[in-house]
Amino acid sequence: MRFLNGRLGFCATVLILFMASPRNLYSQSPFFPTSTITGRVIDRVTQQALIGVKVIVLGTGYKGFTDDNGYFTIERVIPGVYHLRFSTRGFTTEFKSDVVAASGRSVFLQVELEEIKNPVRTIASPSSYFFFDPMAVSRVLQFDFEEVRRSAGALEDPERFLAGLPGIQPLIDSRIEAIVRGSSPVENVVYVDDFELALPEHFGLQGFSGGLLGMYNLNQVRGMRIRTGGFSARYGNRLSSVLELNMREGNINNVEGTLGINSNAVGAALGGPAGASANWLLSVRRSYLDLAGGPKREKPKPRYWDLLGKLHWNVDYRNTITLIALAGLDAIDYSRSDGEYLIPSLLIDRARNLQDQYLVGGRWVSNFGRKWRIDISASVTRGEYALTIQDSTGRKLREVNAFEKEVTVRGESYLQVSSRFFLRSGLEFKPVEFRNTLEWVGDTSGFGNPLSAINADVKENSLKFAIYSEGEFFPFSNLLLKAGLRIDHFAYLDEFTLSPRAGIRWRLWPNLTLIGSAARLFQNPPYPWLSSDPANKKLHSMYADVATGGVEYLVVPDWKFTAEVYAKEYRNYLVSVEEPTMMYNSLGLEGGFFYGGKAVNAGVGYARGIDVSIEKKLSSGYYGLLSYAFTKTRFKALAGGWAPGTFDHTHAVTLTGGVQLSRSWTLSARWQFATGRPYTPFDAKASIAARRGVFQRGKFMASRYPEYHRLDVRIDLRLNFHGWDIVAFAELRNLYNRKNVYSYVWDARENELREIDHLPFFPVFGFSTEF
DSSP, X not given: OHHHHHHHHHHHHHHHHHHHSHHHHHHHOTTSOOEEEEEEEEETTTOOBOSSOEEEETTSSOEEEOOTTSEEEEEEEOSEEEEEEEEOTTBOOEEEEEEEEBTTBOEEEEEEEOBTTSGGGGGSOOXXXXXXXXXOSSOEEEEEHHHHHTOTTSTTOHHHHGGGSTTEEESOTTSBOEEETTOOGGGEEEEETTEEESSOEXXXXXXXXXXXXXXXXXXXXXXXXXXXXXOOTTOOSOSSEEEEEEEOOOOSSSOEEEEEEOSSEEEEEEEEEOSSSEEEEEEEEEEOGGGGOOOSSSSOOOEEEEEXXXXXXXXXXXXXXXXXXXXXXXXXXXEOBTTBOSSGGGTEEEEEEEEEEEEEEEEEEEEETTTEEEEEEEEEEEEEEEEEEEETTSOEEEEEEEEEEEEEEEEEEEEEEETTEEEEEEEEEEEEEEEEEEEEOOEEOTTSOEEOOEEEEEEEEEEEEEEEEEEEEEEETTEEEEEEEEXXXXXXXXXXXXXXXXXXXXXXXXXXXXXXXXXXXXXXXXXXXXXXXXXXXXXXXXXXXXEEEEEEEEEETTEEXXXXXXXXXXXXXXXXXXXXXXXXXXXXXXXXXXXXXXXEEEEEEEEEEEEEEEEEOSSSSEEEEEEEEEEEEEEEOSSSOSEEOTTOOOEEEEEEEEEEOSSSEEEEEEEEEEOOOEEOOBOHHHHHHHTSOOBOTTOTTOEEOOOEEEEEEEEEEEEEETTEEEEEEEEEESTTOOOOEEEEEEETTTTEEEEEEOOOOEEEEEEEEEO
């Protein structure tokens, strides 16, 4: 008995010591899983690798140093959530939060440090957990993979995650249509690893940046940046925002993989080294709802595939080459059932949509010393789009067959002319080809205007060309002045556009910075509208004059307050001649099917507002973001006078946050509120008499939908095993089952007003395994 008691006492002592000092025993024991943290540290300005940077995992004894190519590796790390510090002599010290070490895969981080002797350093914010772009003169938001993945309401989709950010509201729960500062989904652009992607979502609409869900697996996304103000001269052909998605690289040491399933798709990914200085990544996903079987005439079941491939090669200390391929294949076939119509106002009985999109690109970045960098890239994007819509008699209401192809070759130089002056210059050459076959039956609008039938078959080859230059000057150590000019040419419209840009960044105190920008931004008319009428070849590009001013205040290293005011003046906006109240930026989900016909550049408008937010990074067990946005938009077409914009939400509040309950459990939530959008009410008597929707005269955009608000709650679980792990989540969307109204339509079959709602309460589950 004494022997047994001794054994029990010994075991109890070991257990107590283990629990009291888990990291030491955990990292030394072969019986417990461990992880590896890897990454690369580069110069923020020159993008060259930094050697000898010290990397410390805060609160532990883990540390490492970067090698000759800027890479570091920290092995045998206990699985968990960590915060890292990066420091070296002559450069700023940076922090990284939300670094999740898991046994199934290594963590790869890309970190940028700034040279202290450079004048840029003096306008930088103190070391913190927040992303800082020393050359940004308007608001830039950056989020890493883990911040997006764990976010309630995002469903692990980077673009759906945008709806919770300052100044950005969703259009409809079931789709991804970001409304940036009261603008429109047609005014946004998405770049993947610096390559423009025309249709970045599955089941997107021509001319729109949104869709049903993202065309990429979140597990392959390293991070994202969203620019919502007067962005750099290197970006063109959009009026509101630029979203940059950066794909991660493959593991440089060994092959790793991921298998996962969520509410609508299954996916797999592999990545690993390719020789001593290269790595590769491959990801594929497929929807599975169409495999569930069931009656043919039931709710539509989208079918899609997407594929991502990437190869990254560090040729030497100065040169890197990146190759990327992205593809998406979509199909959906809707047939009416149970007396329900896809669009009740038109008695649509069947709709079929097929679309394919491909992107293939290559990029070479070379540094000539520490003062000059060149960036040369070439890519091909190709998309095919087919849509057929039939009414209850089998008659085709709309038929679209479209093809778009753009070949983009871009060269850019970034030169440090002196210690106080930097110059970015670039050239972009883009041959384009588009074909549109459009067959639309004639109709009558809700205002009683006759809409002519459209029968167009257009095939065009044209050229887009751009040249830009931008200077960054530091007259004083705490002041950045920025000015640039972009010149675009679109041969099809036979026009040149000049887009000046200017900005200022002034650091008043170590933790307080003022920013301001002004720009004229242009956007070409979409290919389908250009094709729908011969007269549209005389159209011009739309433009907006944008001005922003803001303040960034770092309260403490993990708390930041930001506020920015903005004003936009729209000119030359496309307006339909036959439906004189309809502008291109007023189109939403339904309008994407039907816009076209003769148009003129007669639309004008403005947007004014303010975005305010306070954010807390996950550095002490919890994180959060509280944002408020006020927006006022007014537009004037050919008729209807000045009226609120279709996406004028006026007031919007978002509160999102979460807590790290333990190494394994994370709880998060997001609550959103927005003032109802404006709409034009129906004239009930006239609609009943005509058996179709007829709008009230003199009431254009005079009413508003009820306020929108909802709560999403999510819980994540991570289990670590030897060489692999499991990540599972459960999310309760619209937890208190708020009945949010999306729109009112006139049901032509029942001859009555009908309410279309956003999604009700529903749970979502998913899990993945990493090995």
